[in-house]
Amino acid sequence: MAKKYAMIHDNNLCIGCQACNVACRSENQIPESVYRLQVWIKPEEYPNGTLGYEYHRQSCVHCENTPCVSVYPTHASFKNEDGIVLVDVDLCVGCLYCVAACPYQARYVDPVTKAPNKCTFCHESRLSRGEEPACVTVCPTDALVFGDLNDPKSKINTVLSERVTYRQKERLGTKPKMFIVPNHKGGIKS
Ligand code: SF4
Ligand code: SF4
Ligand code: SF4
Numbered sequence: 001m002a003k004k005y006a007m008i009h010d011n012n013l014c015i016g017c018q019a020c021n022v023a024c025r026s027e028n029q030i031p032e033s034v035y036r037l038q039v040w041i042k043p044e045e046y047p048n049g050t051l052g053y054e055y056h057r058q059s060c061v062h063c064e065n066t067p068c069v070s071v072y073p074t075h076a077s078f079k080n081e082d083g084i085v086l087v088d089v090d091l092c093v094g095c096l097y098c099v100a101a102c103p104y105q106a107r108y109v110d111p112v113t114k115a116p117n118k119c120t121f122c123h124e125s126r127l128s129r130g131e132e133p134a135c136v137t138v139c140p141t142d143a144l145v146f147g148d149l150n151d152p153k154s155k156i157n158t159v160l161s162e163r164v165t166y167r168q169k170e171r172l173g174t175k176p177k178m179f180i181v182p183n184h185k186g187g188i189k190s
Pocket of ligand 1 (some may be wrong): 013014015016017018019020021039055138139140141142143144
């Protein structure tokens with residue numbers, strides 16, 4: 001059976017350190033002015049009155065129903081057999097329809113190739129060598145879990161069965177393969 005790769009970002013374990021962002025830049029040689037991954041930090045006041053932070057990971061969420069692929073006139077943007085959404089730079093005509101169509105603002109225009117680019121789950125680098133994505137490997141708190149949804153014994157399926165998760169903008173029907181464990185800090189105990 002084909003693989004179906006997905007990721008979890010646990011908002012309770014994340015500390016906003018940006019090690020994932022730095023590792024992604026290094027592994028995938030991302031130019032300074034753009035990014036495949038950013039963790040935004042937002043101050044929060046919780047229901048019990050305590051103060052804390054929310055950590056929002058912004059990157060491609062590898063939709064199953066892909067607005068960026070549907071809009072493409074030349075099929076330069078496509079989903080591979082493992083469910084990973086990729087861009088074939090050689091087929092890109094630079095129309096940037098895909099950048100506009102992405103509801104997650106996950107794509108950027110590479111300043112060198114002038115073509116759209118984004119998170120690939122490290123498909124062309126670490127994954128092709130049988131290694132986990134760079135961001136997952138360096139996270140000091142294990143806030144990121146990566147794996148195959150079609151493997152019932154995978155760690156990602158274990159975590160998904162044990163934790164409550166949600167996906168961003170589910171109402172759009174995009175079926176993201178990025179799951180988020182919501183923050184439960186500051187809850188009111190009964
Ligand atoms: S490396 Fe881990 S803890 Fe640090 S910002 Fe990224 S996800 Fe959060
Ligand atoms: S998050 Fe954006 S770039 Fe990634 S698959 Fe979905 S629509 Fe495409
Ligand atoms: S999976 Fe790879 S390309 Fe995607 S954000 Fe993580 S390090 Fe970057």
